[in-house]
Amino acid sequence: MICKNCNIEIDDTAKFCPQCGSSTGKREEFFVDSDHLVEEIKKLIDEGIATRIIIKDEKDRTLLDIPVVAGLVGALIAPWLAAVGAIAALAVKCKIVVEKRQE
Numbered sequence: 001m002i003c004k005n006c007n008i009e010i011d012d013t014a015k016f017c018p019q020c021g022s023s024t025g026k027r028e029e030f031f032v033d034s035d036h037l038v039e040e041i042k043k044l045i046d047e048g049i050a051t052r053i054i055i056k057d058e059k060d061r062t063l064l065d066i067p068v069v070a071g072l073v074g075a076l077i078a079p080w081l082a083a084v085g086a087i088a089a090l091a092v093k094c095k096i097v098v099e100k101r102q103e
């Protein structure tokens with residue numbers, strides 16, 4: 001298969017790209033208004049299937065890269081949500097990139 005991030009050829013069984021470290025799991029991207037950014041991130045973490053959540057601006061620059069590790073709950077989420085809130089205050093529209101566990 002081809003790495004979705006850096007486009008090099010990688011082994012079909014690889015879980016991560018050896019070059020850039022990107023997960024080879026499912027990756028979804030969508031835009032969200034900053035008004036709904038915090039809600040949306042909370043929802044993704046609650047769903048428990050995301051392994052990584054990346055927030056980008058409209059020019060595709062990474063603003064925040066959240067590694068969603070097991071046990072990222074309650075007090076541990078708070079600093080991330082504060083950071084997300086700070087981004088939402090500045091941006092109008094953000095792109096959310098979600099990497100999900102491979103089924």
Ligand SMILES: [Zn+2]
Nearest residue numbers: 003006017020
């Ligand atoms: Zn790669």
